[in-house]
Amino acid sequence: MHPLVYADESQVQALFRQVSPRRWRFKGVAYEWRGEGVFHVFARTPAVAPSGYPLGCFFAFPPEGSQPEPTEARVVQEVRAELGSAGMPFRQAVLSVFHWRNGSLAPHACLCAPDRKVACDLRYVPAHSELYSRSRGLLEVEALERKRVVIVGLGSFGSQIAIELAKAGVGRFDLLDFDRLELANLARHTGRIQDLGRFKTRVVRDAILSKNPFCEVRTFEVDINRRLPLLRQRCAGADLVISVTDDNASRFNVNHFALQTGRTALFGRAITRAAGGDVLRARPGAGPCLSCLFGQGLLQTPAEVSTIEQARRDLPAYTAPDQLQATVQVGLSSDILPITNMMVKLALVALSEGTAAGMQSVAEDLVADFYLWVNRRDLIYRAWPRMEYFYNRNSILRWYGIRTQRDPACLVCGQLISG
């Protein structure tokens, strides 16, 4: 098998538009996975820092009628001269040549070293229209591309949800969080060890763009509880708001502004030790809001406390340090995924509303606004029957849609909806 060279089709097209009789060679940068024979070539700095190790890279668009061989030899010569003048030894470079034949560009690539030249297979990273073509029929891809989702909280929940929505074809994101990725986050967050110390918003932005470079992602490294006008503005510009923070004040602030701007909001969380979780879809005027359910006691099951900072916020200031530490009881990433998966489904249902996409049957099932996930026979689910072979009784590892209603006395949605 020849080494593989991947080139971004839209970048190649952009270069081609700049070609003139005097200018048909362009310098770029390639990244390789050493020993794997895989190279990614870029004509300009990509939006997301690429993986792999950098090496030289050249694009050539020979004038019509010229042959590839002399062109490559000439370019290799030029490459060597250029690197030599910069005092750098010429080890190897990726040369991508595009001939204009019969009305289209015929690509050809080779790996050039001082003493040899190895032919490569050049493949395009497809253009925008083809990237998520597999989702067609399941989802209204073009409609989703235009949807903007605001995600508040880019921790273990928000990072998974953002990436799944990008994979489904959602095209626009506003990401809000002021936290940075820490070592303790790695086990559950999508971020990687090389992302340590970065803002979670930017880690997730890069993950989204790595899946779909055509997404529009805006990041806001702010504490939304102190930037309420910004939060209101983001909600107003959203098609859907998702709140997956670990403090109630920010959840209530999101609830407030989503209601005020008439936007559907999703709230999700795990309960202590991830024994279960819950998801609320708050549809302004059509169902209960977060405050309605909290006031009815439905959301007062202790939330999972995953950090000591969260424990400090949730418990009175006089709580002893050892008690704070004991409160931090986290579930595994695999305990969280069912909850984020449900939120993604509810998000796609909400974003596909009014389209003829295949989410319709899912929407018919997901009529409840509040869902409980029972993960493990622990804490409040300790007495539940074992799952075993039964399908017709309550068991763990299932979702339960809960019939809920707006609290007619709710001071939050009552006031904001009627107002």
Added chain:
Amino acid sequence: MDSTRYRIEKTILEQNFSRRSAFVDRYNPETFSLRVGLKCSSGQAYQLRIRIPPDYPNSIPRAYVMTPADLRDRAGQSLAQRSPSHDMHLLSPDGNQIQLCHYKPANWHPNVTLYKVALKCLVWLEAYENHMLTGKPIDHFLHS
């Protein structure tokens, strides 16, 4: 606090703490607060300052005892100096004004009104008066 919520709070307070409560510095987010006078069954009067955060009611307000200043425990020790205290349900003070723990942050929600906060503070004050009678800590009378 937006104007609709402000009107609701004001109405409830006027119904229940008529002539014993007043908002202060409504347009200053740093100092906006409610002053409320509470009377215990012993006849002892207290004045509270309830600090209203800019994102109230989504965030919990903080309640301080303004007068009598520098409340003491039964042994005569300053409660401000004992704060924060689990036994006495006290959070960090503001100078010699003790801060009462009225709601656990995790239990707070926006349908709780300032009237309820004031009532919870009244419950704390009754517990405090019982502490002064019996020597038992506030925690004996109130859940943590």
Added chain:
Amino acid sequence: MSTKNSKTAALGEELASQNAGHVTENTLQFDPRTGELVVVNKQDLKALDPDVTVVDQIATDGFALPH
């Protein structure tokens, strides 16, 4: 014990009982007419002014009447 102290002590006993998780015959009510908390026998609840607020579930929400 003075009348004032006995009212305080009665409130304290009721709070301590509720705090210990006991079901008592009484409940606490805030009467806006007097501005005070009072201990009331549950059987007498109906006779009271509807404006009063019943204080229960002190550990969580704290009050029985909506908002």
